[in-house]
Amino acid sequence: MSEIGQFSLLLAFLVCWYTVFAAIMGARRNSPELIASAYRGVWSFFFLLTIASGALMYLLAVRDLNVEYVARYTSSNLPMFYAIPAFWAGNAGSLVLWVWILSGYSALMVWRHRITDTPLVPYAAAVLMLVGSFFMTLIIFLFQTDASMTPQMVRDPFYRVMQAVLGVSGGGLHPTCNPFWRLPFTPAEGLGLNPQLQNPGMMFHPPTLYLGYVGMAIPFAFGMAALVSGQADNQWLILTRRWTITAWFFLSLGNILGGWWAYVTLGWGGYWAWDPVENAAFIPWLLATAFLHSVMIQEKRGMLKIWNMVLIIAAFGMTIFGTYLTRSGIISSVHAFARNEAFNLAFLLFMATSVMAATFLLITRVDLLKSEHQLDSLLSRESAFLFNNVVFVGAAFVVLFGTLFPLFSQVFRGVQVSVGVMWFNAILWPLWAALLILTGVGPLIAWRRADAANLRRNFLYPVAFGLLVAVGLALFGMRSGYALGFAGICAFVLATIVQEFYRGTKARMAISKETIPVAMTHLVSRQNRRYGGYLIHLGIVIIAVGITASSLFQREADLTLRRGERKPFQGYAFQYLSFRQFAEPNRDVHAATLQVFRHDALMRTAEVVKEDYYAEQMRWTKAKILYTLKEDVYLTLGSFSEDGSTVTINVKLNPLVSWIWIGGAVLIAGTVVAMWPDKREREHRRRTALRGSRAERRRPEAAARA
């Protein structure tokens, strides 16, 4: 089976390069046959990688421990449910997943646009295949010499040939990140999967994030195609709008799932720690969000064209960088593993080359990107979006700087200085506040220039409501300035959204005599982009409330309890009932049973555990969370005496954390609404796409009226 996988990878590599050339030649010579052949190349690439991925899943499922990757990340007693996700537990498998997703996106993209008559599509396909070829090269050709092996121990025929051709000496040739590599011997047992990764979140989090990362390659490829082909009007944005939202959807989902996974499994009571791996997923999200907003300005007003190119290049660069950060060990953290110089160099080289090539292309074609309008006023939607973009990019830059700070300081001062959670929070809270305010302002303020009447009409009630909430909370005894400020801002944004829904519904009811629910449904479905956007903003507001409350008002205590003893904490009481120790197939479990009382009424009987995993030789303290909408009771077993006579329980009260996940769900739902295919829009897109670029120039005016 590993041979099938390896052979598919080799074929895919060849197909990939053929497609690059066929697509470029086809587009340059305007040859439909060559272009059609390139499209078939893209589909074969996807097909071959699907076979390779299937082969890897099979090897993991049957625990073929002779395959190094399988031996390294699974063990015979690992449940099947976690054996398959071990696909992306290590470097090699993650890279295969990356290209597999890329090939899937490319295949889908080519399928969707196969009849669209524009050179953008073949050029974009070529760019995507170039990106794919880099990852294929890493997987297939990157190798190291293993001194503990002799050349005769290399079993794979391809690597035997490579060893002979390259004359590698000093040991056996060993590919660095090829998951199909067979060991010269079969180990008795595998090393097992890190137990913290043995969680349902692990099933979904990495692939979701990769779907987001890789998805950004599509708008990037179209942007580059626009520059190469010289068709740098708005067509590339219109063709990629839904792709960008799709990528953004997965990036958002990946970030939210990541936070949820950290909260549920890591047991330290928080959901975000500014860990480099978290940042690696967050930076592309910030840039993608900026891009989603600024393309609206280009679509409707023909402005910010160069800026959009810069943004998509940066966003794509950051997705590659994010992949690199999680796959290399440059800044150590939970997932960051695998130290390998050749790997690091190859990645850095690819990043530098692609960003530089893209920037060079942008500079040579900059005259194609003339702005059609000027900014008219500081108080206008254009400038609100511009500020939104500057703050988003600024935040991305701050997070990047903080993440890389240990590297800078190591290079320049010889000491590794890292920045902590406080550093990030201190810098970023004003930025989040500004972005939240813009969330309310941006969608409502007038285009071109807002006059006093417009401002009064749109913002009088929301501002009043925001102030009312802040003052009200202060009267009820809230003393934290941060909390009052954020509560006021969130209330303001909420009021703008409600006001929009109210006005839209009322207008529909007046025109078409519909009932409230019908009018609202029609409102959202007829203008799904706009109202989906409002729903996303609503989700952001809810998340902001949850984050503000849980970061400012968390309370914590360590309670040492003898058996039967009960101690109070903040209106709760915790009684230690019993202790038991038992063995599961792959671990020992130490468990203490507690009763949790709220205002002297029994709330729940809960068991907190520490587990010792055999194969991984690792102990893990699991969190027990009692969720409520008001606050979560977050319990962990701190320590226990061997006979179980006393235990120390760590209790954290996390207010409003559930709202972060609720807000996340609203955001995801809003994104689905915004990307829902709209029949009229699809017709329009097909017509404009077929008519080519001439029609496009008229579109901004038509869209501006919408």
Next chain:
Amino acid sequence: MRARNIKVMISLGLVIGAIAVLVIASTTRSGYTTHYYRTPSEFLARSHDYVNSMVRVNGKVVQGSIRRTPVSAQNSLPVLDFVLGDSLNNTVPVHYVGTTVPDAFKEGADVVVEGIYTSEGVLEAKQLLVKCPSKYEAAPKPSGNV
């Protein structure tokens, strides 16, 4: 037209300037950044520079140096004292008050201590992290759990 554009540009400049000022102010502020040392020897060579600031030192728990003081009438939280070293000559005494001692903390363990270096030459630990042997390919999370 031009003048308004300039107004926008100046405002954008102010925003960017404000972000830059925030970054610089936070980076130079003590307690917001942590100096990280791979060995106690490296740290001790420069330790006088770091009195009262946040440091993170990576070392081994010296055999026989662990002293635990359980909860009693005097102290409401358990106290843990031990010595961090890379050789017997280069050691730093560590004082920790609290219960979040990582699961794998023991004599000879490879630990990272994050805390404040006091003028008495003691590292007041805020957080103890245990490094897993490289086999597991996972570094600790802020919890201190491995």
